[in-house]
Amino acid sequence: MTEQPRNRRMEVSEASKPILPRHARLKFDETRQVWVILAPERVLAPDEIAVEILQLCDGARSVADIVELLTAKYNAPRADIVTDVIAMLQDLADKGFLTQAREAAP
Amino acid sequence: MSRLIQDAAITDASPVVQDSPVVQDSLAVLERTRSTAETYGIPLAVLAELTHRCPLQCPYCSNPVELDRTNSELTTDEWKKVLSELAEIGVLQIHFSGGEPAARKDLVELVQHATDVGLYSNLITSAVLLTRDRLAALADAGLCHVQISFQGNEPVVADRVGGYRGGHAKKLDVARWTRALDLPLTVNAVMHRQNLHQLADIIQMAVDLDADRLEVANVQYYGWALKNRAALMPTIEQIDDTTRIVEDARMRLKGVLDIDFVVPDYYALRPKKCMGGWGRQFFNISPAGKVLPCHAAETITGLDFESVRSNHSIAWIWQNSEAFNRYRGTGWMPEPCQSCAFKEIDFGGCRCQAFALTGDAGNTDPACTLSPHHAEIFKVAEAESSAGADRFLYRNFKGGTLEPQDEARQDISNGR
Ligand code: SF4
Ligand code: SF4
Numbered sequence: 151m152t153e154q155p156r157n158r159r160m161e162v163s164e165a166s167k168p169i170l171p172r173h174a175r176l177k178f179d180e181t182r183q184v185w186v187i188l189a190p191e192r193v194l195a196p197d198e199i200a201v202e203i204l205q206l207c208d209g210a211r212s213v214a215d216i217v218e219l220l221t222a223k224y225n226a227p228r229a230d231i232v233t234d235v236i237a238m239l240q241d242l243a244d245k246g247f248l249t250q251a252r253e254a255a256p
Numbered sequence: 257m258s259r260l261i262q263d264a265a266i267t268d269a270s271p272v273v274q275d276s277p278v279v280q281d282s283l284a285v286l287e288r289t290r291s292t293a294e295t296y297g298i299p300l301a302v303l304a305e306l307t308h309r310c311p312l313q314c315p316y317c318s319n320p321v322e323l324d325r326t327n328s329e330l331t332t333d334e335w336k337k338v339l340s341e342l343a344e345i346g347v348l349q350i351h352f353s354g355g356e357p358a359a360r361k362d363l364v365e366l367v368q369h370a371t372d373v374g375l376y377s378n379l380i381t382s383a384v385l386l387t388r389d390r391l392a393a394l395a396d397a398g399l400c401h402v403q404i405s406f407q408g409n410e411p412v413v414a415d416r417v418g419g420y421r422g423g424h425a426k427k428l429d430v431a432r433w434t435r436a437l438d439l440p441l442t443v444n445a446v447m448h449r450q451n452l453h454q455l456a457d458i459i460q461m462a463v464d465l466d467a468d469r470l471e472v473a474n475v476q477y478y479g480w481a482l483k484n485r486a487a488l489m490p491t492i493e494q495i496d497d498t499t500r501i502v503e504d505a506r507m508r509l510k511g512v513l514d515i516d517f518v519v520p521d522y523y524a525l526r527p528k529k530c531m532g533g534w535g536r537q538f539f540n541i542s543p544a545g546k547v548l549p550c551h552a553a554e555t556i557t558g559l560d561f562e563s564v565r566s567n568h569s570i571a572w573i574w575q576n577s578e579a580f581n582r583y584r585g586t587g588w589m590p591e592p593c594q595s596c597a598f599k600e601i602d603f604g605g606c607r608c609q610a611f612a613l614t615g616d617a618g619n620t621d622p623a624c625t626l627s628p629h630h631a632e633i634f635k636v637a638e639a640e641s642s643a644g645a646d647r648f649l650y651r652n653f654k655g656g657t658l659e660p661q662d663e664a665r666q667d668i669s670n671g672r
Contacts (some may be wrong), residue, residue, distance in 0.1 A: 158439045173400045174439045175376060181346030183297065188348055188376035188468065190401035190440050193300045244470055246440075247360065 160250055162213060162239045164232065167251045169209035176204050176245035189247050200238055208249030213239065259334035270458055296535060296575060296584070300372035301349040302342055303380075303540040303551060306366070307334065310356040312382050313650035314407065315484040316446055316475040319355065320554040323653050324543040330564070332362040336369045338541060340479070340563050343373040345571045353380040353551075354544065364393045371398030372639060379441060380444075383430035383624055384423050391430065395437045402434045403442040403471075419650045419659075430464045442469040447498070448488035449641060455498055459505045470513055472502060478612035479555045480651045487648050489641040495523045521623035522637050526598060527605025530621075535580040543650035547573045549580055552608040556617045583607050588618060592626040 164167065168175060175188040176196075185201045187194040195202065206216045217235055220247045242248040308323040330338070339350065341510045350370050357363055358381055372376045378401045379394065391402075404427055408414030414424035434441045443462040447455060448455045455472070463468040474479045475488050490498075501515045509515070521527050532537050538546040545564040545621075548554060553561065559582065560571040574580060582588065593604040605621025613622045614629050622629040648659040 171440075172438070175400070177348075178372070179346070179348065188350060188400070190378065190442060201570055247513070 158248060160243045160248065160249070162236050164214040164236075166191055166238075166239075167209055167212050168207045168239055168243075168248050169251050170204065170207065170247065171249040174242075176201070178240055180206070182247070187242075187247065189245070192245075194245075203235055203238060207248075257265075278325065279322070280386060296580075298346040298540050298574065299352060300573065302347050303351045303353050303538070304338070304365070305336070305540065305542050305551065306330075306353060306357045306360045307543045308355040308653075309359040310382060310651075311359070311384055311420055312352055312423060313652055314417060314446070314480075315419075315648040315650060316488055317449060317651040318476065318479060318481070318552050319651070320552070321479050321655065322485070322554070323355075323651070326423040328544040329360075330543065330545045332365060334367055334545065335362075337569070338545075339370050339375060340373050341564075341570050343370075343375050344377045344552070345369070345569075347375065349376045349378065351380055351466070353376045356382050358383075358385040359391070360374045364390070364397050365395055367399050368397035373517070376400050381430075382418070383427045383488040384420060385431075386430050388429075388433050389645045391433050391461065392437060395439055397433055399439065401440050401442065401582065403444050403445065404431050404434070405444045405448070406458065407459070407589070408451045409454045411496070413451050413454060417648070419648070437465045440469075441465065441467045442471060443467045444471045445475060445488070446475060446477070448475045449490045449494065450487065450495045450646060452490055455501050456505075459501070459509075459515070463509065464478050467513060467520075470515045472498075472517040474518065476552070476606065476609065477522070478552055478608040480649070480656070481613050483649050483656065485637070486640040486643060486645040489522070489637050490520065492523060493657070495520060521609075521621075522634060524623065525625050527602050527623035528610075529602045530606035533603035534583040535574075536603075539574060541582075546663070547577070549583075550608065553579070555608050556611045559617070583617070592624075593620050596626065616668060628629065 158166075165174065170187070173190060177186055177188060178184075179186045185196055185198075187196055187204075203216060203220070206219060213235060216229060217232050220226075220231050220235065224231070239248055266297070278652060304413065305319075307329055309318050309326060309529075310317075352363070352367065357379060360366070366380070367377050370389075378397050379399055380403045382402045404425070406427055407423065408412065408416035411424040414422050418424075431443070432443055443459045443465065445455075450620060459470060477485050499519060499533055502515060503667045505513075506515050522553065535549050538550065539554070540551045541564060542548055542554065546554065546561040547564060547570060548561055553559070559579045561579050562568055562577045564570060568575075568577075586593070586603070589604050593599050605623055608618040609623060610619045610621045611617035613633055619628040619629070624630060649656045650659060
């Protein structure tokens with residue numbers, strides 16, 4: 151019989167190096183003057199901070215790196231920022247709109 | 257910081273699929289500013305029906321019975337101009353559909369143009385005309401998402417419903433190529449009495465194909481489907497089973513496969529909010545360039561739809577044309593809708609269905625239990641569903657061809 155398929159969604163941790171997959175496009179909508187994420191049959195509206203985080207998700211930086219940048223910028227406790235960044239990214243991953251960078255060949 | 261990030265939760269501003277449970281009226285975020293369309297914001301997504309040509313002949317096809325001929329289709333340049341204009345006025349996603357969009361020789365060129373002007377492109381296809389090379393070319397041109405229609409989970413039923421031999425096997429190939437190219441895949445399955453027994457297997461097929469989404473769509477009874485209603489109408493028992501199967505699969509496949517499903521409205525108490533309401537969130541461009549409130553709107557005779565070939569802009573047509581304004585909002589509604597608490601929730605249901613079943617698109621959708629036509633129509637539907645008239649009238653440019661009466665075929669259709 152067919153095995154139960156594995157969960158295709160990624161688990162976001164501090165070590166993950168997240169990036170938007172090609173089918174999830176972060177774009178500034180000139181008409182409505184808001185940032186949007188375009189995805190299959192969906193348009194999502196991230197707010198400013200989510201956009202800032204997503205712009206740092208380049209597949210090279212780890213979540214820990216991103217947290218460090220934000221901690222410095224906002225001068226806020228690291229623990230809070232970790233929780234919030236992971237929660238936001240996991241939410242996106244659960245919808246299928248976040249992926250991991252493949253291990254780059256040296 | 258913490259507070260700011262909590263606000264940062266990604267919100268579903270507006271899922272653009274119509275007819276699906278994900279349509280919630282949460283347009284608020286994106287409707288805050290309405291620079292182009294003052295009264296009715298320009299839709300986030302538009303359906304471009306590139307052609308009515310299609311090698312398949314599904315008896316429930318949502319194209320009008322009066323199909324647009326090849327020589328009336330917009331040219332490559334006309335479509336490109338349309339795409340540029342859509343992007344300019346604020347449309348974000350384009351759905352290339354048909355008929356079969358791959359029947360257009362310029363499909364890759366049009367997808368490339370959509371990409372160039374910044375549109376996110378979805379391909380809604382029956383898949384049978386695609387080759388691996390062409391799909392790869394579409395991916396290179398920036399195609400973002402592929403939706404493939406399936407008529408069943410195996411070739412006997414599926415090829416009979418589509419009226420196209422070898423179609424099912426071809427669809428499976430194209431679905432695999434889609435995933436191999438790392439494009440997200442939606443499996444679209446239109447369900448009716450003669451394939452509902454395959455639903456559990458269709459769900460498994462979608463999982464095996466590594467699809468991201470499954471749309472379990474129910475036939476809407478206008479146009480071709482109305483001509484085939486006796487052959488398509490599900491029984492009440494089937495609908496009960498369906499709901500159970502879908503609910504079970506949704507739980508079991510959480511994180512694996514998203515399933516969209518709405519109870520077919522002949523068997524619901526209230527109609528669905530068709531297209532999110534007439535002229536509210538969506539429009540469609542027909543092969544000949546007519547701008548329509550939905551893909552089936554041309555089944556309503558007596559409404560005049562403006563064309564992109566007219567000297568009006570698309571935004572003007574959306575905001576001002578008579579056809580869009582006729583059934584917008586709630587002012588047009590007769591009783592029982594006018595004094596009903598649900599009028600802003602379902603907008604009185606589907607205009608095409610109201611027209612098809614009562615002869616007047618301005619009536620309450622008879623799918624509503626409060627419609628004076630409901631009882632009678634429901635009774636007919638129920639009777640049809642159990643009468644066992646399984647023969648199809650296939651969709652084509654000749655106005656339809658009746659399925660040959662062949663013993664073998666009859667056996668297949670009764671084999672549930
Ligand atoms: S419903 Fe069937 S016949 Fe109609 S366009 Fe789609 S694949 Fe073709
Ligand atoms: S009467 Fe009209 S508004 Fe009320 S539930 Fe029925 S269709 Fe909807």
